[in-house]
Amino acid sequence: MRITSALVDPALLDLPWSTPLEEWPAQHLVALPQGISRHIVRFVRLGDYVYAFKETRERIAEREYDLLRALERIDFPSVEAVAVVADRQTEDGEPLESVLITRHLQFSLPYRALFSHTLRPETMSRLLDALAALIVRMHLTGFFWGDCSLSNTLFRRDAGAFAAYLVDAETGALHNSLSNGQRGEDLEIARVNIFGEALDLQAAGLLHESIDPEVVCEEVVQRYERLWHEITYEQAVEREARHDIEGRIRRLNELGFDVAEVAMSSIDDGRYLVRPKVVDAGYHTRRLLRLTGLDAEENQARKLLNDLDAYRAESDLVDEQQAAHRWLTEVFEPVVRAVPAHLRQKLEPQELFAQIIEHKWLLSEQAGRDVGMRHAVQSYLVDVLVHRPDEQAVLGVEVPTLS
Numbered sequence: 068m069r070i071t072s073a074l075v076d077p078a079l080l081d082l083p084w085s086t087p088l089e090e091w092p093a094q095h096l097v098a099l100p101q102g103i104s105r106h107i108v109r110f111v112r113l114g115d116y117v118y119a120f121k122e123t124r125e126r127i128a129e130r131e132y133d134l135l136r137a138l139e140r141i142d143f144p145s146v147e148a149v150a151v152v153a154d155r156q157t158e159d160g161e162p163l164e165s166v167l168i169t170r171h172l173q174f175s176l177p178y179r180a181l182f183s184h185t186l187r188p189e190t191m192s193r194l195l196d197a198l199a200a201l202i203v204r205m206h207l208t209g210f211f212w213g214d215c216s217l218s219n220t221l222f223r224r225d226a227g228a229f230a231a232y233l234v235d236a237e238t239g240a241l242h243n244s245l246s247n248g249q250r251g252e253d254l255e256i257a258r259v260n261i262f263g264e265a266l267d268l269q270a271a272g273l274l275h276e277s278i279d280p281e282v283v284c285e286e287v288v289q290r291y292e293r294l295w296h297e298i299t300y301e302q303a304v305e306r307e308a309r310h311d312i313e314g315r316i317r318r319l320n321e322l323g324f325d326v327a328e329v330a331m332s333s334i335d336d337g338r339y340l341v342r343p344k345v346v347d348a349g350y351h352t353r354r355l356l357r358l359t360g361l362d363a364e365e366n367q368a369r370k371l372l373n374d375l376d377a378y379r380a381e382s383d384l385v386d387e388q389q390a391a392h393r394w395l396t397e398v399f400e401p402v403v404r405a406v407p408a409h410l411r412q413k414l415e416p417q418e419l420f421a422q423i424i425e426h427k428w429l430l431s432e433q434a435g436r437d438v439g440m441r442h443a444v445q446s447y448l449v450d451v452l453v454h455r456p457d458e459q460a461v462l463g464v465e466v467p468t469l470s
């Protein structure tokens with residue numbers, strides 16, 4: 068048995084490697100929701116973490132491992148590869164397939180877990196947005212997926228929306244950039260896969276009666292095209308129209324994309340052709356991380372930053388860094404701590420905070436005045452949080468405790 072790993076955990080060596088994954092004793096396994104797959108996938112607890120183990124051919128495991136590592140280096144939202152275990156054999160010397168180990172994505176929900184609560188059309192719409200944004204991000208970085216589908220995607224809650232992660236990179240390839248033909252091909256694969264999955268859901272009675280499988284897969288493609296256009300279209304502007312370019316950059320930031328540079332070329336009539344070079348998504352995520360050290364999804368980060376910016380304006384603090392530190396210790400942490408430990412298992416802290424400020428806004432709207440954070444937290448705990456299904460119970464993973 069041979070392990071290639073970025074992180075050497077000696078506990079790895081004690082696992083029953085000479086047994087096919089399908090027959091591993093329950094003591095090592097964690098029951099978590101998972102998508103449909105050709106290969107055997109099991110969740111295994113090692114120390115404080117849960118990992119996904121996938122049995123597959125050595126060449127495939129290694130390729131996927133390398134690709135996932137490459138995606139991680141460019142900060143792409145995908146599961147993290149941890150190790151490949153090869154050269155396995157049974158006690159009798161029969162060869163066994165290799166295992167690719169990835170870290171289980173905390174608080175993630177395979178789409179089947181989301182759909183099983185008879186998904187409302189609005190929720191469906193948010194899932195499709197998240198998936199379209201993931202493919203756009205992917206294509207901007209030159210990554211060709213080759214097998215985009217709902218079951219190869221994981222979703223995490225993101226302040227009322229969802230953030231999508233790539234889980235299966237087996238068929239992917241990282242290029243410098245993609246041609247329109249390659250993008251079109253990747254989208255066509257997505258369309259066919261998602262159509263099939265939506266039909267399956269419909270057959271299982273899990274699809275809301277107002278949702279049409281054909282529309283579902285069409286929507287992903289259309290949302291993708293709209294977002295892609297918004298990000299990449301060339302714009303002709305007057306020489307003096309700096310303002311237009313700034314407006315465009317702001318809109319892109321609002322959509323969560325960072326702009327590294329703006330390419331300009333003059334055209335005949337004295338105007339300029341402008342094309343922003345979008346480097347990465349995660350504009351708000353990065354700003355929040357830089358200011359507070361909190362790692363959040365894009366929409367969560369946007370909500371937290373709004374709160375932080377309002378706090379900074381109210382408290383007249385000029386220095387952004389100092390304001391961020393005070394907000395973290397005087398607003399964010401006390402709110403999260405006010406949630407009793409057993410309820411903290413329900414959602415991760417960033418999502419909790421985002422939901423609480425949303426709840427505060429709703430209460431304040433109803434009351435016609437600012438109801439204050441203390442009141443909002445209490446009301447949220449009693450009226451909202453206790454009624455939520457316990458996602459930790461579904462997912463069985465420890466939440467990092469703050470402070």
Ligand SMILES: Nc1ncnc2c1ncn2[C@@H]1O[C@H](COP(=O)(O)OP(=O)(O)OP(=O)(O)O)[C@@H](O)[C@H]1O
Binds near residue numbers: 101119
């Ligand atoms: N790191 C992970 N975190 C959470 N869930 C995971 C992880 N890795 C795999 N899964 C779950 O296991 C399922 C199957 O994984 P994966 O898609 O890699 O297998 P596969 O057999 O290659 O699939 P395919 O049939 O598409 O080739 C996923 O849909 C997902 O629900």
Ligand SMILES: [Mg+2]
Binds near residue numbers: 104235
């Ligand atoms: Mg898969």
